[in-house]
Amino acid sequence: MTEKVKNLIIRPPIVAVLGHVDHGKTSLLDFIRKTNFVAREAGGITQSIGAYEIIHNGKKITFIDTPGHEAFSKMRSRGAIAADLAILVVAADDGVKPQTKESIEILNSAKTPFVVAVNKIDKSNADIEKTINDLTANGVLLEGRGGNVSWQAISAKTGQGVDELLDLVLLAAEMENLTYNPDADAGGVIIEAKSDNRRGIVVSVIAENGILKIGDKIATFGAGGKIKILENFLGEKTAELRPSSPALIFRGRARRGYYFADSASSRNRRPGGWIFSDF
Numbered sequence: 001m002t003e004k005v006k007n008l009i010i011r012p013p014i015v016a017v018l019g020h021v022d023h024g025k026t027s028l029l030d031f032i033r034k035t036n037f038v039a040r041e042a043g044g045i046t047q048s049i050g051a052y053e054i055i056h057n058g059k060k061i062t063f064i065d066t067p068g069h070e071a072f073s074k075m076r077s078r079g080a081i082a083a084d085l086a087i088l089v090v091a092a093d094d095g096v097k098p099q100t101k102e103s104i105e106i107l108n109s110a111k112t113p114f115v116v117a118v119n120k121i122d123k124s125n126a127d128i129e130k131t132i133n134d135l136t137a138n139g140v141l142l143e144g145r146g147g148n149v150s151w152q153a154i155s156a157k158t159g160q161g162v163d164e165l166l167d168l169v170l171l172a173a174e175m176e177n178l179t180y181n182p183d184a185d186a187g188g189v190i191i192e193a194k195s196d197n198r199r200g201i202v203v204s205v206i207a208e209n210g211i212l213k214i215g216d217k218i219a220t221f222g223a224g225g226k227i228k229i230l231e232n233f234l235g236e237k238t239a240e241l242r243p244s245s246p247a248l249i250f251r252g253r254a255r256r257g258y259y260f261a262d263s264a265s266s267r268n269r270r271p272g273g274w275i276f277s278d279f
């Protein structure tokens with residue numbers, strides 16, 4: 001590692017939201033975005049970047065959503081690996097289901113720390129105890145129930161418990177001691193890459209190290225390019241972006257799932273970094 005310890009700066013956590021289909025991942029993210037949004041209503045808010053950041057108690061958190069549908073196993077896996085932490089959403093009216101189990105396996109194999117959100121507690125058929133028992137049966141031992149996995153009962157619909165959940169996320173992030181080196185070449189994870197008729201190749205990324213700047217050369221395996229335009233997740237142009245802020249890069253070329261790094265130095269990948277071979 002070339003990083004000098006004295007240069008390290010704390011960075012916000014990148015959090016993936018995982019769970020079974022329809023258990024409320026997107027609803028939770030929507031509620032959080034509505035109530036903790038960083039900026040005033042910006043024009044670019046509707047653009048799909050696959051990630052956004054919020055501020056809770058004065059601290060930033062970056063979220064990435066993953067679909068629960070069976071066919072999207074790879075996206076869940078990528079999300080869990082890209083993230084520093086995860087929220088495992090389990091609906092209290094449904095309990096642990098196949099993609100909950102799969103998410104648990106992914107989180108365990110990626111060694112991604114996670115907190116549990118027991119969701120939909122506003123529903124009359126919500127059964128928190130059964131959900132907790134289901135989780136226990138699947139090896140997820142919650143705090144106060146024989147284990148040390150933090151959890152919170154929530155409703156993504158009414159917002160009950162969501163603030164407390166975000167407190168748990170920030171606590172978990174503190175334990176991870178997440179930092180970046182501002183002098184290092186930028187490196188991180190690619191969330192999406194698509195070709196836009198008007199603007200060329202558009203890549204959404206989250207840097208985990210270094211600082212992204214216009215003019216930087218970036219590269220992945222098999223693709224590379226120069227950052228012509230850099231935008232934050234609100235679609236506002238910016239000259240540079242720091243970890244863990246979601247960024248949109250134009251005319252870089254990349255395929256999602258790969259790490260990027262200044263092409264001058266491909267050594268900047270996370271130690272023991274990961275590569276996905278197909279999408």
Ligand SMILES: Nc1nc2c(ncn2[C@@H]2O[C@H](COP(=O)(O)OP(=O)(O)OP(=O)(O)O)[C@@H](O)[C@H]2O)c(=O)[nH]1
Binds near residue numbers: 069155
């Ligand atoms: N009553 C109630 N309904 C909820 C709650 N959270 C989500 N829902 C509803 O559950 C349904 C599925 O919610 P989504 O947020 O789309 O679920 P998801 O996990 O993102 O689903 P996929 O992305 O398809 O895997 C929607 O109809 C939501 O309105 C909740 O806390 N209470």
Ligand SMILES: [Mg+2]
Binds near residue numbers: 067068
């Ligand atoms: Mg969803």
